[in-house]
Ligand SMILES: Nc1ncnc2c1ncn2[C@@H]1O[C@H](COP(=O)(O)OP(=O)(O)O)[C@@H](O)[C@H]1O
């Protein structure tokens with residue numbers, strides 16, 4: 001078992017408010033890890049650390065170590081652009097660019113200079129859409145606006161866009177919370193499929209979703225990591241009372 | 253801590269209440285059946301038979317209810333363990349109820365002239381089993397892990413007493429032809445009590461799972 005990402009003694013502050021308290025958590029390669037916990041417990045903050053998205057928030061200060069394949073993501077060897085290429089992100093609300101379906105997917109490969117040949121780009125777009133399980137539905141309308149798709153399709157388009165730049169890790173922040181049950185199960189099936197090629201870290205509020213898609217689960221509470229382990233263990237016999245109370249819907 | 257969803261909390265509580273009710277009914281039935289054994293009171297025996305329906309009824313009610321909750325609520329963690337174990341435990345309770353009923357029925361058919369040592373031995377065996385049932389139910393409701401193995405272990409004593417009882421009855425029967433029908437009843441009652449011990453052992457396994465999230469290795 002190899003770790004794709006390691007975090008060690010991570011502390012995050014918004015001004016003088018501490019949002020993450022000394023969290024050390026590792027993520028296994030080609031596994032799905034679910035981050036669960038009540039709103040405001042720091043899941044998104046933690047997730048944003050992993051591809052340095054917090055850098056753009058002025059008041060946010062990150063301390064501790066984060067490494068991707070053993071290399072410190074804050075070291076000089078790693079440029080932020082490279083990091084974001086390796087660690088893609090999917091958000092709660094699908095956010096396709098106001099461009100064609102084709103251009104949404106081709107955008108990343110273009111700016112990263114993957115190719116300038118039309119046929120090669122066509123292939124990248126096609127493969128990415130296929131991996132995201134969207135190709136069959138949009139192959140005859142690649143020039144339509146990405147925003148013209150349904151919510152579930154838009155989310156898969158965003159996944160295709162992330163995949164197109166060949167990431168190693170995909171971060172997902174409540175990717176299904178705006179989707180209906182069918183669109184949700186399509187994304188969940190996709191996640192299970194994608195983990196063969198990528199390491200996936202997903203924030204979700206649905207306990208059932210965490211149970212369905214993840215191999216590992218980490219429970220956050222008030223910025224602390226309370227417990228992490230095999231999903232099957234967490235959902236049947238968690239070690240900590242706080243975890244048990246949260247996942248079974250008790251006050252806390 | 254209580255569930256934020258009050259209705260869910262009520263549903264789970266009501267299952268627990270029904271389980272408690274089933275257990276206390278069963279204990280009463282056991283006491284009555286042993287009294288029938290002591291007194292051959294036919295009316296009391298009939299009462300035991302009648303009350304058994306209530307236990308069967310509770311078994312079905314609880315099953316239906318648990319099934320509904322699983323479908324509607326997708327319980328997890330300790331809630332799931334509780335419901336899962338409940339489903340299995342009520343099966344054993346219901347079977348114990350059947351054995352108790354059969355003891356009460358058979359007891360009325362045993363003649364009053366049998367040697368009193370047989371009645372006494374059988375009563376003693378029955379008391380062991382009914383105490384074991386009582387302690388098992390307390391252990392279930394109070395979730396006392398430290399008691400689980402100890403209670404289950406008491407099945408060995410019941411098995412032993414049952415074995416001895418059978419040999420005694422057989423030895424006596426060989427010398428007294430007219431005792432054969434009564435012997436059969438006595439042996440069947442002893443067997444029924446021995447089976448109760450087995451069901452209690454099953455229940456203790458479930459209680460271990462309920463508390464620990466896995467079955468005991470021994
Ligand atoms: N941009 C921000 N500026 C200031 N505080 C923030 C910011 N983002 C999050 N926080 C605070 O950090 C804490 C954790 O928030 P967040 O990471 O969004 O939690 P979650 O994703 O688990 O709901 C909260 O108290 C929140 O108010």
Ligand SMILES: [Mg+2]
Pocket residue numbers: 043044045173203
């Ligand atoms: Mg969030």
